[in-house]
Amino acid sequence: MFNAIYKKINIKNIKKEKFMVFSELTFLFLFLPFTLLIYYSVPFKFKNFILLLTGIIFYSFGEPVYVLVMLLSTAIDYTAGRIIDRFENNNTIRKLTLIISIIINLSLLGVFKYGTMIIESINQAFDLSLHNPNLPLPIGISFFTFQSMSYTIDLYRKNIPVQKNFISFAAFVTMFPQIVAGPIVKYESIKNELVSRKITSLKISDGIRRFICGLAKKVLIANSLGEVWSVVKVSEYTSLSCATAWFGILCFTFQIYFDFSGYSDMAVGLGKMLGFEFPENFNFPYLSKSVSQFWRRWHITLGDWFKNYLYIPLGGNKKGTLRTIFNLFVVWLLTGLWHGASWNFVIWGGYFGILIILEKFLFKNILLSLPKFFQVMITFSAVIFGWLIFEMTDISLIPDYLGAMINIKNLFDSSSVYYLFHYSIIFITAFLIAFKIPQKLIAYLKSLSCFKKSYPYISSSGEIFTFLICIFYLVNAGYNPFLYFNF
Amino acid sequence: MKFKADIIKIFCFFLIITATPVIIFFSKKQNFSETENRILTSFPHFTAQGYFSREYMNNLSNYLSDHFVMREKIISFKNNIERLALKNEINGVLNVNGNLVEIFRQPNQNIKKNNINTINNFIKRHNNTVFCLAPTAQHYFKDKLPCYSYADSEEEYINSCYKNLDGANFSNISASLQDGEYLYYRSDHHWTSNGAFNAYQSISDKLGITPYSRNNFTVSSKSKDFYGTLYSKTFDNSVKKDEIIKYELKEKNPEINITDEKGNVINQSLYYPSQLLQKDKYSYFLGANKGVININNFKNKDAPNLLIIKDSYANSLIPFLSLHYSKITLIDLRYTTPTQLKKINPNDFSKTLILYNVIGFSKEKTVSKLKFIV
Numbered sequence: 001m002f003n004a005i006y007k008k009i010n011i012k013n014i015k016k017e018k019f020m021v022f023s024e025l026t027f028l029f030l031f032l033p034f035t036l037l038i039y040y041s042v043p044f045k046f047k048n049f050i051l052l053l054t055g056i057i058f059y060s061f062g063e064p065v066y067v068l069v070m071l072l073s074t075a076i077d078y079t080a081g082r083i084i085d086r087f088e089n090n091n092t093i094r095k096l097t098l099i100i101s102i103i104i105n106l107s108l109l110g111v112f113k114y115g116t117m118i119i120e121s122i123n124q125a126f127d128l129s130l131h132n133p134n135l136p137l138p139i140g141i142s143f144f145t146f147q148s149m150s151y152t153i154d155l156y157r158k159n160i161p162v163q164k165n166f167i168s169f170a171a172f173v174t175m176f177p178q179i180v181a182g183p184i185v186k187y188e189s190i191k192n193e194l195v196s197r198k199i200t201s202l203k204i205s206d207g208i209r210r211f212i213c214g215l216a217k218k219v220l221i222a223n224s225l226g227e228v229w230s231v232v233k234v235s236e237y238t239s240l241s242c243a244t245a246w247f248g249i250l251c252f253t254f255q256i257y258f259d260f261s262g263y264s265d266m267a268v269g270l271g272k273m274l275g276f277e278f279p280e281n282f283n284f285p286y287l288s289k290s291v292s293q294f295w296r297r298w299h300i301t302l303g304d305w306f307k308n309y310l311y312i313p314l315g316g317n318k319k320g321t322l323r324t325i326f327n328l329f330v331v332w333l334l335t336g337l338w339h340g341a342s343w344n345f346v347i348w349g350g351y352f353g354i355l356i357i358l359e360k361f362l363f364k365n366i367l368l369s370l371p372k373f374f375q376v377m378i379t380f381s382a383v384i385f386g387w388l389i390f391e392m393t394d395i396s397l398i399p400d401y402l403g404a405m406i407n408i409k410n411l412f413d414s415s416s417v418y419y420l421f422h423y424s425i426i427f428i429t430a431f432l433i434a435f436k437i438p439q440k441l442i443a444y445l446k447s448l449s450c451f452k453k454s455y456p457y458i459s460s461s462g463e464i465f466t467f468l469i470c471i472f473y474l475v476n477a478g479y480n481p482f483l484y485f486n487f
Numbered sequence: 488m489k490f491k492a493d494i495i496k497i498f499c500f501f502l503i504i505t506a507t508p509v510i511i512f513f514s515k516k517q518n519f520s521e522t523e524n525r526i527l528t529s530f531p532h533f534t535a536q537g538y539f540s541r542e543y544m545n546n547l548s549n550y551l552s553d554h555f556v557m558r559e560k561i562i563s564f565k566n567n568i569e570r571l572a573l574k575n576e577i578n579g580v581l582n583v584n585g586n587l588v589e590i591f592r593q594p595n596q597n598i599k600k601n602n603i604n605t606i607n608n609f610i611k612r613h614n615n616t617v618f619c620l621a622p623t624a625q626h627y628f629k630d631k632l633p634c635y636s637y638a639d640s641e642e643e644y645i646n647s648c649y650k651n652l653d654g655a656n657f658s659n660i661s662a663s664l665q666d667g668e669y670l671y672y673r674s675d676h677h678w679t680s681n682g683a684f685n686a687y688q689s690i691s692d693k694l695g696i697t698p699y700s701r702n703n704f705t706v707s708s709k710s711k712d713f714y715g716t717l718y719s720k721t722f723d724n725s726v727k728k729d730e731i732i733k734y735e736l737k738e739k740n741p742e743i744n745i746t747d748e749k750g751n752v753i754n755q756s757l758y759y760p761s762q763l764l765q766k767d768k769y770s771y772f773l774g775a776n777k778g779v780i781n782i783n784n785f786k787n788k789d790a791p792n793l794l795i796i797k798d799s800y801a802n803s804l805i806p807f808l809s810l811h812y813s814k815i816t817l818i819d820l821r822y823t824t825p826t827q828l829k830k831i832n833p834n835d836f837s838k839t840l841i842l843y844n845v846i847g848f849s850k851e852k853t854v855s856k857l858k859f860i861v
Contacts, residue, residue, distance in 0.1 A: 025551040026544070029508040033501070064539045205493035208500050224574075418637035425572040456492035464499045471503075472565045478552025479523070479562050 021180060022211075022266045023218045025474055031058060035176070039274065040199070048171040048194065051274070055174030059139070062180075066138035069108060074173045076104050077148040078166055081155050085162035098156045105145045112138055117341040140180045142338060146305055148173050151187040153309055160188050168194050177270035181263040183281035184301040186308075190276055197275035207272030209459075212467045214265025219470045221433075222259035224426045225251040228419055233391065237400035243416035245404035251423065252391060253384050254430040257286065260299070279304075286434045289375035290367055291355045291382055302338065306331050321361070328360075329353045339390070348389040355382060507556060516554050521766035522719035527553040563722035575633075578720040583631050586673045587717035587726055588624045590638045591846050602854040603648055606841060609857050610656050616839040617693045619658040620645045621678065621686060621800050623846050624671035627664060641845045648848075655693065663689035672729045675715020676846070677769055680706075680732040680803050687807035694793075694838060696811040704734045709760075713768040731768050733758070734806055742785040743809055745773070748827065753780065757806055772802040778822035779831075782815040789813070791837035796820060796857065800844045820853040828859035 021027065035054045042050055060067040080101035087093040110118070112135055119132045151172075154160045163169040172194055178185055232240070232248030240248075264281035271278040285298035295303050311331045317324040329350070336349015359367065367375055392398050404410075432438055446455050512530075520527050528549040537543035555561065566577050580587050593599065610616045625632070626641045642661055649657040663685040664670055670682035678686070684701070691698040713729040745754040754774065762770040773780070776799060784790070790813040795801055797817060809815055818831065833839045843851065 024548065025555070026548045028504055029511070029551060030547070033504045033508065036501075037505075061544050062541075064541060201490070201493055201497060204497055208496060414637045417635045421635035422574045422576060426574070456489040457495075460492045460496035460499075463496060464503075467500065467503065469565075469568065472561045472568075475552060475555045475558060475561045476565045478549065478555075479558070 022263070022270070023215055023470075023474065025478070026061070028471070028474075031061075031176075036273065044196075047275075048165075048168045051171040051175045052167055055171070055176045055179060058176040059174065059179055062139050066112075066136075069112065069138050069141070070144055070174060070179075071170075073105060073108060073145055073148055074170050077101055077152050077173075078163070078169045080152050081162050081169070082164065084152065084155050085164075094156055098152055101152045102149060105149050109141060109145050111135070112141055114337075114341045117343075121343075137341075143182050143184055144173055144179055146184050146302075147178075147186070150184070150305065150309065154186065154188050160191055163187075163191070163194070175274070177267040177274070177276075178278060181260070181267070182299070182301060183264055183267060183279055184305050185278055186301075186305070189279055193276050199273075199275040203272045203275065207269045207274075209269070209463055210265050210272065211269030212463045212470070214262040214267075214269060215470045216466050217258040217262030217265060219473045221426060221430050222255045222262060223473075225255040225258070225423065225430060228423055229255055229391075232419075237397060237404050239410075240401075240404035240407075241410045241413040241416050242405060242407045243412045244419060245401060245407070247416065247419050247423075247427075249384060249388055249391075249401075249405070251427065253286075253387050254427065254434060256387065256390075257282075257434060258430060284434070284436050286380055286383070287376060287436060288379050288383075289372065290359055290379055291352060292359055294379055294383060295352065295356070302335065306335055310334065325357050325361075328357050332356065342393050344389055344393050344395050347395065348386055351386055351389055508551070510556050511551060511554050514554070514556070520553070522559070524767070559722060563724060566722055576636075577723075580717050580720050581633070581636060582721070582723055582726065583628045583633075585726055586624065586628065586671070587675075587721060587723060588628055588632070589676050589717060589846060590636055591623065591625050591641050591644070591849070592637070593639050593644065593849050595850075598852060599644075599648070599849060602848065602851065603651075605855050605857045607651060609841075609860070610652065612861070613833045613839055614656070615837070616656055616833070616841060617658050617690070618649070618652065618656060618841045619660060619690055619693075619843075620648055620848060621842065621844045622661050622664055623676065623678075623844055626661060626845075627671055644845055644849065658690045658693040660686045660689040669730075672713070672715050672717075672769075674718035674723075674726050674729050675713070675769060676717055676844075677715070677800060678803065678844075679730075680734055680806070683800075683803040684734060684807065687804060690840075694808075694811075694840065696808075698807070699736065699810065703737055705737055707733050707735065709733050709771065710763045710768055714766070715769060729768075731763065731771050736810060739786065741787070741810060744783055744785075746781045746783060747777075748779040748781070748830070750781075757782065757809065769799070769802070773805060773817075776819050776822060778819055778824075779827055780817050782809050782812075782817065784809050784813055787811070787813040792816070792835065794818070794831070794833055794836040794839040796839065796841045796860075798843050798847045798851070800847070801842045804842070820856045821851075823856065825856065825859040828856060829861065831860050833860060 031054075035050070039047060039050050039054070056067055056071070059070055063070075080097050083097045084094045087097075115135055116132055119130050122128060123130055123132075151160070151163075151169075155162060163172070172185075172187060172190065173179075229248055229252040232244060233252075237245075261282040268278045268280065279301055281300050283297040283300065285294050288294040288297055311327055314327045314330065315323055316327065319327075332349045332353025333346055334349065336345045336347070336352070339345045339348070367378075370378075388398060388401060389395075392401065445451050451458075516527070518527055518529070519525070528546055530550055531537065531543050531546035533543055537546070569575075569577060575581060576590065579592075580589050582588075606618055610618070622641045622645065625638060629640075629642075632638060645659065645661060649659065664678070664682055667681065667685060669679055670685060671678050688698050708730045710731040711728060713731055714726075715729060718726065743757055744752050745757065746752050757773060759771055759774045762768055762774065782805060787810075790811060793808065793812045793815045795808075795815060795817050797819060798821075799819075801817065805815065805817070816831070816836070818828070820828075841857075843854075848854070
């Protein structure tokens with residue numbers, strides 16, 4: 001079992017095809033210096049073109065063929081935008097163009113991301129054996145389709161001006177910081193910066209800080225905690241001890257937060273280095289006092305997108321209680337589905353949908369009357385159980401895992417000692433950071449007069465030091481002393 | 488103040504990301520990693536096919552990683568940081584009182600089941616077989632392992648493997664490897680010559696030979712500079728270096744050479760002194776792992792023959808066993824083909840010995856190749 005995890009890390013580094021992510025040596029030491037050097041050197045009128053070019057290079061590093069899918073989506077929405085703008089008085093054409101653009105984008109998503117799920121579900125439901133071409137998933141398709149759809153919809157609503165310059169529009173879709181893992185940047189939020197942006201040393205410095213924070217979250221914390229869950233997840237749940245089961249899912253709870261928010265931090269940081277202010281995607285979600293609040297703090301840009309482009313068009317909460325419940329349920333099922341092409345994700349979305357509906361209509365006052373601490377703990381517990389559904393693609397295993405979590409007969413075993421000893425410090429660090437404790441401490445220290453002068457130097461050195469440690473961890477990941485048979 | 492600090496930081500950040508690739512590209516490179524025992528990636532050439540199959544990008548990634556500035560120092564430093572955070576087990580290895588110990592955790596019950604089946608079937612075909620599982624350093628240190636080690640018991644594993652065998656067909660040497668000085672290397676997963684000597688004493692009974700006692704040997708140290716496989720996994724510099732020890736019979740100097748399956752002489756003795764200058768000093772004994780080799784002792788022309796199916800643990804046992812046989816044929820199933828195996832006839836030998844270390848055996852799938860020896 002342990003050799004499974006060692007093998008996993010091993011294989012991941014030798015054989016598995018990697019797409020370029022920020023937490024990788026090729027990105028840090030080849031792509032980034034090369035891109036920034038050129039980007040900062042060229043005059044402003046060429047900067048968007050550089051963004052487009054480097055975006056394509058970045059994407060094609062992981063998807064040499066699928067880069068065409070991304071460019072196709074871009075071209076279609078650019079064209080749709082031009083048409084909608086040209087025929088500004090002809091509502092039929094505008095509507096038709098919008099619908100076609102949305103259908104094409106959703107179809108791309110449907111075919112490439114959900115193709116296997118659709119075919120296998122039909123096969124199972126109707127006892128057929130339709131052929132499944134098993135198309136590999138183009139990276140970031142869930143992000144860039146949503147991003148470019150935001151443009152056409154907002155344009156249709158006449159909320160934004162058209163972008164006639166193809167290069168500028170394409171740069172918006174393909175630029176490398178958010179193409180792989182978000183945040184979902186609405187065209188509206190960067191439309192001004194696309195046309196004129198100032199790159200100051202303050203922005204670059206802030207950008208570097210966010211980038212390093214995100215890198216550390218991913219490389220130092222998420223990857224380490226992930227080691228625990230990746231072994232516990234594939235173990236035999238019926239023989240799992242209670243402590244190990246709990247520690248496993250808790251490690252995943254923090255792993256996914258640090259992984260996802262880490263990427264978002266890196267994207268925001270890189271955006272700043274390029275002169276863009278991307279929206280925040282996470283706001284200490286585990287501090288939430290209700291599930292509704294959780295979804296305003298977790299993957300904020302997705303929630304925003306669904307609210308603006310699905311919930312409100314469906315009527316939001318303006319069409320009576322029953323309709324509101326229906327709207328909420330649809331939005332949450334689709335939110336779940338967006339996260340993954342498997343039915344457990346839909347159930348996960350539905351789980352939160354139900355909790356939010358209950359909170360909104362039944363438990364709101366009860367929840368608010370409880371002390372803050374309990375509100376946070378109840379929400380956090382609900383989220384943890386949510387992650388269990390999220391991770392179990394085979395839903396039938398969920399009862400077994402839950403059984404292990406309440407197994408008083410087998411509370412603690414030698415695996416629990418092992419995990420707690422090796423990972424407690426990292427776990428506690430993750431816990432404190434997620435619950436904003438060191439940040440509050442630093443903010444307090446920063447305000448003290450004795451630190452005011454030296455704080456910027458302390459902070460800068462800390463950031464560079466952290467950056468080096470992250471690099472060390474990345475170098476170590478490529479080291480493979482497991483080729484045992486060679487000895 | 489903040490502005491100044493910002494500028495310095497920006498400068499440092501850009502210096503790191505621009506200077507590193509330049510240094511990597513222009514520095515003198517190694518082609519081979521002694522610690523990982525593999526060839527390091529060379530700078531990939533761009534081809535359309537390599538690009539579309541993503542092979543080019545992977546190789547670029549591996550190139551950067553393989554030739555990174557001060558790679559081994561970085562890994563060592565990173566491991567020290569992990570130990571600070573109490574992540575003491577590094578790549579499956581724990582430091583127990585200054586000794587690196589690989590932790591035994593059975594990966595997969597099926598491998599054990601299949602291996603035992605294969606061996607039992609072999610023994611049914613050839614009853615003059617002795618099966619021996621050698622415990623590793625974990626067994627020696629079992630009372631000193633920390634409470635969080637989460638290790639499986641090697642003794643239990645060994646006993647369960649012998650469960651269905653006739654007493655004549657297995658040799659339990661575990662007791663001989665529990666007490667004594669320096670029986671296992673501090674930085675390598677093998678037993679030392681001392682450990683092998685103890686095993687030799689214990690296994691002789693089932694093999695039907697009378698072992699020489701310790702005072703028949705001159706014991707000398709051939710190298711005190713050995714950092715082995717477990718060092719490669721951890722880069723733990725706090726561990727003392729290991730010694731390569733040679734046991735030489737005082738009288739009756741044996742005349743031994745190593746030949747391949749065709750009879751061509753590979754080496755004029757059991758030892759490879761040139762390996763003492765390399766990193767993998769354990770290869771001093773019998774050289775690098777090969778599929779089929781013969782150990783011929785010309786002083787023992789009237790002695791019987793021995794067939795050994797083995798992993799690398801047997802290499803340091805051979806200096807002792809070779810004193811009792813005229814020919815020992817060694818087979819490492821990891822490096823043999825079915826064709827080679829079909830040519831082996833255990834009936835040509837007085838005994839067959841199957842010798843593996845516990846950890847290796849629990850992971851080894853090539854044991855199934857034993858079925859090709861009919």
